[in-house]
Amino acid sequence: MTQRNEHRSKATKPSRFKLSLDAWAVTVALGLSLLIWIGWIKHVPW
Amino acid sequence: MADSIALAPSQPLGIFRRLAQYLPGLVLLAAVGYAGKFLERSIALYARSHHVTIPNIEYVLWAILIGLVISNTTGVPAAFRPGVATYEFWLKAGIVLLGSRFLLGDVLKLGGLSLVLVAIEISLSLLFMTALGRAFGLKPKLTTLLAVGSSICGVSAIIAAKGAIDADDEDSSFAIAAILALGAIALFIFPVVGHWLGMSDQAYGLWAGLGIDNTAEVTAAGALYSDAAAKIAVLAKTARNAMIGFVVLGYALYWARKEGTEGVGNKAAFLWRKFPKFVLGFLVISAVATAHVFTKDQLTSLANLSRWAFLLTFAGVGLRTNFAEMRKQGLRPFLVGALGEIAIAFLTLGLVFGADRFLR
Numbered sequence: 001m002t003q004r005n006e007h008r009s010k011a012t013k014p015s016r017f018k019l020s021l022d023a024w025a026v027t028v029a030l031g032l033s034l035l036i037w038i039g040w041i042k043h044v045p046w
Numbered sequence: 047m048a049d050s051i052a053l054a055p056s057q058p059l060g061i062f063r064r065l066a067q068y069l070p071g072l073v074l075l076a077a078v079g080y081a082g083k084f085l086e087r088s089i090a091l092y093a094r095s096h097h098v099t100i101p102n103i104e105y106v107l108w109a110i111l112i113g114l115v116i117s118n119t120t121g122v123p124a125a126f127r128p129g130v131a132t133y134e135f136w137l138k139a140g141i142v143l144l145g146s147r148f149l150l151g152d153v154l155k156l157g158g159l160s161l162v163l164v165a166i167e168i169s170l171s172l173l174f175m176t177a178l179g180r181a182f183g184l185k186p187k188l189t190t191l192l193a194v195g196s197s198i199c200g201v202s203a204i205i206a207a208k209g210a211i212d213a214d215d216e217d218s219s220f221a222i223a224a225i226l227a228l229g230a231i232a233l234f235i236f237p238v239v240g241h242w243l244g245m246s247d248q249a250y251g252l253w254a255g256l257g258i259d260n261t262a263e264v265t266a267a268g269a270l271y272s273d274a275a276a277k278i279a280v281l282a283k284t285a286r287n288a289m290i291g292f293v294v295l296g297y298a299l300y301w302a303r304k305e306g307t308e309g310v311g312n313k314a315a316f317l318w319r320k321f322p323k324f325v326l327g328f329l330v331i332s333a334v335a336t337a338h339v340f341t342k343d344q345l346t347s348l349a350n351l352s353r354w355a356f357l358l359t360f361a362g363v364g365l366r367t368n369f370a371e372m373r374k375q376g377l378r379p380f381l382v383g384a385l386g387e388i389a390i391a392f393l394t395l396g397l398v399f400g401a402d403r404f405l406r
Contacts, residue, residue, distance in 0.1 A: 025138035026327035032351055033143070033331060036344050044347040044354070 071129015082109030113364015133362020140355030145331030171197035200260030255282025
């Protein structure tokens with residue numbers, strides 16, 4: 001019984017790593033900065 | 047209000063179907079934002095070519111106004127809402143990118159000054175809002191939510207506090223509606239008062255950052271005044287946002303003790319969960335820019351990216367503001383919020399004038 005419960009709790013654990021909205025925003029902003037720094041994005045007009 | 051633009055339900059959809067859900071709203075945000083930019087440029091061109099003087103109305107205001115008109119006439123159709131709700135994401139990405147326009151030394155100097163003013167502002171606002179809520183006979187948890195929303199950071203703080211103190215959905219939607227309505231009003235009043243008082247960009251930016259609740263409205267109110275004021279407003283607001291965790295933790299402990307419920311567990315983990323991570327992103331970019339990692343052209347590109355992100359945010363501010371929905375939430379929470387906001391506006395104005403000599 002205990003084994004089955006452990007098995008079930010393992011199965012119901014969220015399998016994917018989830019980022020919060022904040023973390024996504026930071027990741028995207030830092031990623032874009034990196035692309036600008038390495039020169040993949042040459043110029044952003046306004 | 048809260049249900050008028052809700053985030054898409056988290057269904058087990060494929061990545062492309064999930065992205066497709068956001069597409070119509072994103073296109074709408076971009077169209078409204080760009081229409082604002084187009085209008086500003088077209089009017090300026092018309093005035094120049096016809097040798098007439100027309101007051102320059104910034105794209106910020108146009109984007110918000112167009113959004114407001116759509117939201118309060120036809121409404122935002124359901125298919126567009128998930129994408130429109132991403133304006134918070136663009137706001138935070140824009141703030142992180144804005145870090146490239148600050149030298150770390152300036153951030154520490156202005157951020158340090160802001161933190162001192164924020165601490166005074168939060169303490170006095172919380173006390174005042176609590177007393178006001180009691181005087182008007184509001185429910186204690188609704189009073190807590192309004193106090194947190196108006197003293198720190200609008201909707202994000204209310205959502206963070208709602209979970210921590212186990213408040214009703216109804217109370218949080220009252221508080222959110224009041225804070226959003228008041229933010230929309232402050233967005234238009236602050237620049238007028240700032241110009242009337244002849245405030246410098248720095249003083250005005252600090253005032254907007256301390257006195258207006260929601261980060262999106264702070265950014266817009268700053269940008270309506272000047273580019274330099276927007277920078278300072280965002281920095282001051284970022285310092286204010288950094289305090290969310292501490293205030294919410296305080297209220298969570300207070301309510302847990304009062305109701306005899308389980309506490310918050312590990313306090314450090316709680317603080318980390320509630321801490322707005324974009325503040326760290328902002329500091330990282332600022333530190334990298336200070337270390338001269340980026341060239342001058344690259345810094346211009348980063349600043350422009352930040353402007354595009356804010357353009358989508360301003361469109362979202364207008365599109366998510368529906369006055370009819372807000373009216374349904376009742377007058378008393380709005381009245382308490384309004385009185386509190388007026389008091390906080392005066393208080394923060396006094397603080398800014400007091401700190402003015404440190405700004406020069």
